[in-house]
Every structure is written in C-alpha cells, then in structure tokens.
Amino acid sequence: MSSSLSTVFRPLSRAVTYTRWLHQLIASVAGTLAGFVHGGTFRSTGMEVWLWIAVLPVPVLLAAALIPAVRRVEGLQAQLLLTPGPHGPEERAGTGISTTPSLSWRDRGRTAGWLLLRLAVGVPVSALTVQLPVLSFAFLQAAAGHRTHFRGLPAIDAPHGWYALLVPLPLVVLLTVAVSAGSLMAAAAGLLLGPSAAERLAVLETRTERILEHNRLAQELHDSIGHALTVTVLQAGAARAAGSPEFTDRALAAVEETGRQALTDLERALRLLREDVPHPAARPVLADAERLLESARAAGSTVRAELSGPLAALPGPVSREGYRMVQEALTNVLRHAGPVPVSVRIAADADALELEVRNPMPASPAPVAVGRGLRGLRERAVLLGGKAVAGPDEDGEWRVHARLPLARLR
Structure with missing residues (x-):
C-alpha cells in the first residue's frame, strides 16, 4: 500500500x-x-x-x-x-x-x-x-x-x-x-x-574523426615513448656494464636528450587532447631525422645513414608520418636485436618518399609477431596512399621498407 x-x-x-x-x-x-x-x-x-x-x-x-x-x-x-x-x-x-x-x-x-x-x-x-x-x-x-x-x-x-x-x-x-x-x-x-538525418550524420562524422585522432595520438605515444624507453634502458645497461666514467657521462647525456624529447612529444599529445588549447606544439619531421640517428648511435648501434632529396620540402603529413615510421623501425631494432649495425636510407624525389631500415637478424631470432608498432607503421603508410613491408630478406637481414607517393600531394 x-x-x-x-x-x-x-x-x-x-x-x-x-x-x-x-x-x-x-x-x-x-x-x-x-x-x-x-x-x-x-x-x-x-x-x-x-x-x-x-x-x-x-x-x-x-x-x-x-x-x-x-x-x-x-x-x-x-x-x-x-x-x-x-x-x-x-x-x-x-x-x-x-x-x-x-x-x-x-x-x-x-x-x-x-x-x-x-x-x-x-x-x-x-x-x-x-x-x-x-x-x-x-x-x-x-x-x-x-x-x-x-x-x-x-x-x-x-x-x-x-x-x-x-x-x-x-x-x-x-x-x-x-x-x-x-x-x-x-x-x-x-x-x-x-x-535530423543530416545532423546525425554530422555527429557521427565528428565522433569518427575524434576516434581516429585519438588512435593516431595513441600510436604516436607508442612510437615516441617506446623509442625513448628502449634507448634509455639500453643506455643504462651499457653504462653499468662499461664501468667507464667517460662512457657513463655520454650515456647520461643521451638519456637526458631522449627523455627531454619524449616529454616534448607527451606534452604535445596532451595539448591535443585538451580542447581548450588551439595551437599544439609542432610535430617532428624528417628534417629532424638526424636526432633519431644520434639517439640510436648513443644506444650503442652503428648507424650508416643515407639521406637524399629535398627532405625539408616534403608535404607536412608525409614528413611527419615518415619521421614516426623511421622512429618505430629503429625502436624495433634496439628492442629486438640490441645495439647492432643499422642501415638507414631516406630518399625523396618528385614522385615518392622511400624509407628503408635494415639490420642483422639475431642469432636465435624469436618468432615473428606483428605487434602494435609494425601494424601502426603499415597503417600510416596506407593512410598516405603508400605501402610498408617488414620482414627478413634474402640476405638474412631484417628489412623495413616503405614507399609513400608524393605526386598527388603537391
């Protein structure tokens, strides 16, 4: 009742x-x-x-x-x-x-x-x-x-x-x-x-764009922070094993520089996630690729680099995504093969941008698994109308190769 x-x-x-x-x-x-x-x-x-x-x-x-x-x-x-x-x-x-x-x-x-x-x-x-x-x-x-x-x-x-x-x-x-x-x-x-139907479609498109942007940020954080942590771990281990004050100083300097860059990338991603910030910090481009190479060298790898073409004049999306692809490839080398010799080729011409990273396969390679990094690298290439492949080649080396078309973006 x-x-x-x-x-x-x-x-x-x-x-x-x-x-x-x-x-x-x-x-x-x-x-x-x-x-x-x-x-x-x-x-x-x-x-x-x-x-x-x-x-x-x-x-x-x-x-x-x-x-x-x-x-x-x-x-x-x-x-x-x-x-x-x-x-x-x-x-x-x-x-x-x-x-x-x-x-x-x-x-x-x-x-x-x-x-x-x-x-x-x-x-x-x-x-x-x-x-x-x-x-x-x-x-x-x-x-x-x-x-x-x-x-x-x-x-x-x-x-x-x-x-x-x-x-x-x-x-x-x-x-x-x-x-x-x-x-x-x-x-x-x-x-x-x-x-109305038009409003629902607009809301759906906005939501989809937001999800894609968040996924892109997650991929960038994975690439940037993963690279920084990998380099830091290798540097710390090498400094402890070397027992040399001079080597330790160089390793700490490399850790400091890598950590500073990772913090910059993290702050940029957080600024993008905060809707009240209209102008996030600039993303790194292929013109800054030397910084990646020095980071890999500081981690103990011998890096042979071949950079050709007008990298500074590349379209923004291609240059930014290309930087992340090279970063992910170098991170995979350091994470899975250690401080081994690495060959990096970045070549740009009027038609396409080619990226190639090669390194010797470990003596006892682990089973190949497609992780988030390699999957993200391929997704970046596809979104730009290109293609990326990764795997062992006929010479027994691990090879990451990407080709991104440029003609339609100019």
Missing part, C-alpha cells in the same frame, strides 16, 4: 513535473497576445475564450516555423524545461533534442508540427489550471453553505456540507492532466525536435 502511494505521489516531489507544467502554460502566451490584438476575444464567455486562444495564433506559429532560429529556441526551451537533471553540455547532448537551426524544409515542417502540438496541449492545460482550482474553491464555499456562481462554471444553488468531499477532486484531475501532458510533450520533443 505504501509503495503504491509512493508511486502516485512521486511526481509531486520532482522538479521536472513543475518545469514541464510551466512549459505547457507558456504555450498559451501566443494565443493570449493574439487575443489582445483581436478585439473582443476576452468579452466572450465560458470556453469560447480558450477556443479563440487556441485558434488565433495558428497562422503566426506556421510563419514562425519558417524561421531557422525558431527551432533552436524551441530546442533549448525543451531541453531546459522538459528533461530532468543537470543541463551541462554533455547532459543536453544526451536528451535527444536538437538545438540547431532548421537546415531543411523537413526541419521546418517538424518545427511547425511541434509548435501546433504545444498550442493544442498547452491551451487545454492552461484552461484547466485556471478553472479547476476555482471549481475546488466553489465546492469549498458550497460546503460552507454559500451559493456560488463563478464565470465559466455551473452555479451551485443548493449548498451542502457534502460538497467538501469534492474539494480535492479537481486538484487531483489537474495534477494528473499536467503530469500526463508533460510526459507526452517530453516524448514528442524527441520526435519533432530530435536531430
């Missing part, structure tokens, strides 16, 4: 019940204003006044629906008054109610339907909000023995004490109608003010 009563009275304790009620009352404002403009409206009697209020603003509402900004205003009002809970940007986005202006005639048609529905529901609710409390007061006066006759209501010429039993009834009816109408309007708002 107590559970049933709690279910019945729960809407009375929710703020959204009253904001939805207010939303319905606001709908009759346009009709009231139209009634003042149309002379004689409020000299009518009974329900005729409310009929005029429901009919007079229809042409105005249909014309207003053609204005794109009206849909935005109605969407904001519906979000604030019809949906419960907080109303921050994330919560508003989850209401299913759009706040963008009308972009098509279909949007304008849905807006017109929404405005007419608001009027059709709001005017009766407004009429009951005015009349039913007056009816309760009339029953109360009749119970006290007074004859009553209020405008728009039947006269009570035979007052009696039993009218006291009817006093709560109009208020119960009013609350039931207000709660039901509020739920109806909240559901209708999602249908008539919900995102």
Whole structure:
C-alpha cells in the first residue's frame, strides 16, 4: 500500500513535473497576445475564450516555423524545461533534442508540427489550471453553505456540507492532466525536435574523426615513448656494464636528450587532447631525422645513414608520418636485436618518399609477431596512399621498407 502511494505521489516531489507544467502554460502566451490584438476575444464567455486562444495564433506559429532560429529556441526551451537533471553540455547532448537551426524544409515542417502540438496541449492545460482550482474553491464555499456562481462554471444553488468531499477532486484531475501532458510533450520533443538525418550524420562524422585522432595520438605515444624507453634502458645497461666514467657521462647525456624529447612529444599529445588549447606544439619531421640517428648511435648501434632529396620540402603529413615510421623501425631494432649495425636510407624525389631500415637478424631470432608498432607503421603508410613491408630478406637481414607517393600531394 505504501509503495503504491509512493508511486502516485512521486511526481509531486520532482522538479521536472513543475518545469514541464510551466512549459505547457507558456504555450498559451501566443494565443493570449493574439487575443489582445483581436478585439473582443476576452468579452466572450465560458470556453469560447480558450477556443479563440487556441485558434488565433495558428497562422503566426506556421510563419514562425519558417524561421531557422525558431527551432533552436524551441530546442533549448525543451531541453531546459522538459528533461530532468543537470543541463551541462554533455547532459543536453544526451536528451535527444536538437538545438540547431532548421537546415531543411523537413526541419521546418517538424518545427511547425511541434509548435501546433504545444498550442493544442498547452491551451487545454492552461484552461484547466485556471478553472479547476476555482471549481475546488466553489465546492469549498458550497460546503460552507454559500451559493456560488463563478464565470465559466455551473452555479451551485443548493449548498451542502457534502460538497467538501469534492474539494480535492479537481486538484487531483489537474495534477494528473499536467503530469500526463508533460510526459507526452517530453516524448514528442524527441520526435519533432530530435536531430535530423543530416545532423546525425554530422555527429557521427565528428565522433569518427575524434576516434581516429585519438588512435593516431595513441600510436604516436607508442612510437615516441617506446623509442625513448628502449634507448634509455639500453643506455643504462651499457653504462653499468662499461664501468667507464667517460662512457657513463655520454650515456647520461643521451638519456637526458631522449627523455627531454619524449616529454616534448607527451606534452604535445596532451595539448591535443585538451580542447581548450588551439595551437599544439609542432610535430617532428624528417628534417629532424638526424636526432633519431644520434639517439640510436648513443644506444650503442652503428648507424650508416643515407639521406637524399629535398627532405625539408616534403608535404607536412608525409614528413611527419615518415619521421614516426623511421622512429618505430629503429625502436624495433634496439628492442629486438640490441645495439647492432643499422642501415638507414631516406630518399625523396618528385614522385615518392622511400624509407628503408635494415639490420642483422639475431642469432636465435624469436618468432615473428606483428605487434602494435609494425601494424601502426603499415597503417600510416596506407593512410598516405603508400605501402610498408617488414620482414627478413634474402640476405638474412631484417628489412623495413616503405614507399609513400608524393605526386598527388603537391
């Protein structure tokens, strides 16, 4: 029994019940204003006044629906008054109610339907909000023995004490109608003010771009931080094994430089993830490739490099992704083969950029597994319209080779 009563009275304790009620009352404002403009409206009697209020603003509402900004205003009002809970940007986005202006005639048609529905529901609710409390007061006066006759209501010429039993009834009816109408309007708002197909497509594209950007950042962090940690571990191990103060100083200097660059890359990625930062730090390009080679040399590898072509003039996307691909290839060498001799070739011409990193295979090679690094390297090449391969060659060396076309990017 107590559970049933709690279910019945729960809407009375929710703020959204009253904001939805207010939303319905606001709908009759346009009709009231139209009634003042149309002379004689409020000299009518009974329900005729409310009929005029429901009919007079229809042409105005249909014309207003053609204005794109009206849909935005109605969407904001519906979000604030019809949906419960907080109303921050994330919560508003989850209401299913759009706040963008009308972009098509279909949007304008849905807006017109929404405005007419608001009027059709709001005017009766407004009429009951005015009349039913007056009816309760009339029953109360009749119970006290007074004859009553209020405008728009039947006269009570035979007052009696039993009218006291009817006093709560109009208020119960009013609350039931207000709660039901509020739920109806909240559901209708999602249908008539919900995102159009074009809006849903735009949201999907934005979300997809965000996911791709996050995946790209994750790949860059994997390449940059993985490279830095690999070099640092090798340098620390070599310094401890060498037992030479001079070598230890060089190793610490290399660790410091590698760590500083990794921190720069990490800060740039974090700046990209923070939406309030409009200009993230510049990403490294192939013109900075010498820094990668020195890092590998400092880790103990003998690096033979061949750099040719106008690397500084490469298109930005190719140069940045090419840098990361060389970095990942060198990281794989240090991680899996150790400080072995490495051959690096970076060649650019008018048609393509070629990247090649070769190193001797370990004496007892582990089973080849395609990890995130090599997979990311291939994905970078494919996104730029190129191709990357990695694996042992006929000379018994591990070879990473990528070719990125340039002609269509210039």
